[in-house]
Amino acid sequence: MSIFLLIITIFGNFNNTFAAEGKGGMPQLNPESFSSQLFWLLIFFLLLYIVVNKIFVPKIKKVREDRNETIEKLILDSKSINESMDGIIKKINDDMNKEKENANNEINKAINENKEILEKKISALDDDLEKKRNAVQKDFDNSKTLTEKKIPEIIISLSDQIFEKILGEKKKSNLSEFKKFTESSK
Numbered sequence: 001m002s003i004f005l006l007i008i009t010i011f012g013n014f015n016n017t018f019a020a021e022g023k024g025g026m027p028q029l030n031p032e033s034f035s036s037q038l039f040w041l042l043i044f045f046l047l048l049y050i051v052v053n054k055i056f057v058p059k060i061k062k063v064r065e066d067r068n069e070t071i072e073k074l075i076l077d078s079k080s081i082n083e084s085m086d087g088i089i090k091k092i093n094d095d096m097n098k099e100k101e102n103a104n105n106e107i108n109k110a111i112n113e114n115k116e117i118l119e120k121k122i123s124a125l126d127d128d129l130e131k132k133r134n135a136v137q138k139d140f141d142n143s144k145t146l147t148e149k150k151i152p153e154i155i156i157s158l159s160d161q162i163f164e165k166i167l168g169e170k171k172k173s174n175l176s177e178f179k180k181f182t183e184s185s186k
Helices: 002-017 031-167 175-185
Strands: none
């Protein structure tokens, strides 16, 4: 309604104010041509409004709808990709944990097997060492017994050498004399 009042005011004032200029002034300000100018102005703006609303606005709406559909489709695709990635990551983590557990089991199994082998070897070495110790002890006992049996002979030989060096005589002592001497000292 305010537009209608504005148009009436403009027509009313132009007739009175610019009537003097209508005789030779600028033709676009001539009040006699206002109605023609307003007619073409309304026709032009009406055609422009129709073209914009019927051609350009639907195209813009279609582009906007296509853009929104594309965005929604991409969002759905990205969500499905994220879900599949989460599934893959979970599967990888599960597989990795399973393989870690398998590796730990294999390592423990190898450790236990090697421990058993080591214990067998240690046991075999202990047995071998015990046998060698017993053999050495037996040899030592045999050597001790032989040495104890040879002591009187060694003492006699030694006393003969001492007697020879001190007195300068060679004398051969016998075992029976040594036994008499040992028995008398007891």
